[in-house]
Amino acid sequence: MATVSTESIKSDLDMFDCTWEDDSVLDKLLEQCICHRLQGEDIVAEWVAYGATKGQLKLTLDALDQFEHEVLNKRKKSKQLSKREDFFKGTRDINSLQDLIKAEEDEENLLDCYSTPAKGSQKRALTTPEHPKSKRSASLITSPGLLLSPASFSPCATPSQKYSQRGAKGEVVVNLGSVQGTFWTGRKGQTRGVRLELLEGEETLLASYKYMFQRLRDVRNVLTEKIEELGEELRTHFSIEEFSPASLPAQDKVTVLGQVCCDSNGKLNAHSVLLEAGPDQGGQQVPVDLSELREYSLFPGQVVVMEGMNTSGRKLVASKLYEGVPLPFYSNEIKQEMDEVPEQVMVMLACGPYTPSDSLTFDPLLDLINVIVRDRPDVCLLLGPFVDAKHEQIEKGQVTETFEAIFSRCVQSILEGTRSVGCRLVFVPSQRDVHHHFIYPQPPFSLPDLKKEDAERVTLVPDPCTLLIEGVTLGLTSTDILFHMGAEEISCAAGSDRFSRILKHMICQRSYYPLYPPVEEVNLDYEKFRFYGQMPVCPDVLIVPSELRYFIKDVMGCVCVNPGRLTKGQVGGTYGRLLIQRSTPLADGKRESPCLASQVVKI
Secondary structure (H helix, E strand, O other), X not given: OOOOOHHHHHHHHHHOOOOEOOHHHHHHHHXXXXXXXXXXXXXXXHHHHHHHHHOOOOEXXXXXXXXXXXXXXXXXXXXXXXXXXXXXXXXXXXXXXHHHHHXXXXXXXXXXXXXXXXXXXXXXXXXXXXXXXXXXXXXXXXXXXXXXXXXXXXXXXXXXXXXXXXXXOXXXXXXXXXXXXXXXXXXXXXXXXXXXXXXXXXXXXXXXOOOOOOOHHHHHHHHHHHHHHHHHHHHHHOOOOOOOOOOOOEEEEEEEEEEEEEOOOOOOOOOOEEEEEOHHHOOOEEEEEOOOOXXXXXXOOOEEEEEEEEOOOOOEEEEEEEOOOOOOEOOOHHHHHHOOOOOOEEEEEEEOOOOOOOOOOOHHHHHHHHHHXXXXXXXXXXXXXXXXXXXXXXXXXXXXXXXXXXXXXHHHXXXXXXXXXXXXXXXXXXXXXXXXXXXXXXXXXXXXXOOHHHHOOEEXXXXXXXXXXXXXXXXXXXXXXXXXXXXXXXXXXXXXXHHHHHHHHHHHHOEOOOOOOOOOOOOEOHHHHHHHOEOOOEOOEEEOOOOOOOEEEEEOOEEEXXXXXXXXXXXXXXXXXXXXXXXXXOOXXXXXXXXXXXXXXXX
């Protein structure tokens, strides 16, 4: 089988004396090959037949769009229907089943009609001396044109039946703002001019670093500095004269600064809360009685100011709680005065895993590429994991190549599949990426083989980070802070929306991971976290993907989005999209949100 590339497609077109508009047409043809799993000679033959019926053979982007709509999409549907009809028609014996298997190999989808093997089992290819593995199937392993085909990962890679049978594709499940569906498209080829950068002036993690060398004393210094910095902001904002030592007996009300912690290794509850003061206030821990507080929301690691009575020096009876102050939003008044009316930017965001839990095939990722080609967003934010360490087959070592090679194949498929769109691609790593550094903050991916033309539209960022897109700030973290904090947070009469409370804590604590101590699966380096894990400004949009249910919420003027994961177990998940536009201050000095609309959509 011939290798699919723009050069091979060009050669096939020359053979039929076909003319084309420019090189973007070749990229579009390559993209259609990947999406519809065709070889170069096949798609050229289809085009020649289509062009003959239309009376023209000149290739343009508009003509290819019409060609895909009228020929390729219908071809795909009819192919699937014919397979189902052939499979369920009539009674079969062992000989007819062997003939069916051989026919399906020739169609490059050997395993599409068979159920997923039971958990823990491994489905083997039916290869015997009488029925050897076809050369056509073997060639799929080395064909770059089908980078994400089932056979390219493992001889036992079986497409997920539950994922392929999912319903409600493209259904909008959450919506914020009112924008007509026709506006959910990008700038149509002008996305290379979208200004995208890590926030100017922010300490940014750009390279790998040595970890596992931090000392307890250094961790303590980082935590102490956090208490002092947030305490000074609280003291200034609430006009507090001074803080009292936490363990000093006093007959009058005192105001104490400290960090919330638990009196044991168990889960925090209303009777196990301790307040650990900073060194300027004695540095000691004092138990806290919360019975006189009408409402509160606390979690381990939270820096707070409490007002109350501590007559014995052994317990603080809190009567008032100051939780935190958010940072100001980003603004650049000079640019806002000089620029013309800002344009709208469409941002698509998706979080891994990009495979179902019962298969190592990347069908969800291929479907996402099709959505990108259809909607043509300006920017695509793709968060890990790309090669999920929690995938059962990866845990058991049921793969035939290195994890780095699988990741490289994924990235190359995304680049080739979206080349005709020209959108900016942002790759965010995850601690669940088995091929990457298991540390937080996490350095960006390394793509040494990235081509020059692709490097112009690819941005590799760390986890966490703050992006600036056309004057709008987006805070990103792929670590599931919502799930981690949700298991530790306690509250009383603070409202029933736990998500909003957790997001408010993140904004007020000015941190992408304010929980201390972190959960066991988060390997946190505090020396780096001091510089790279804090929010430099209050983001306009905060993206926090989680295993928990997807949502879109406006919290303290920040639009917070959990787009969900592209796959949820064996079934399809969701992705998100934003419509943003740099806002200008209103006449009364109020701020208008730059996020015009946001949606969560089923893949």
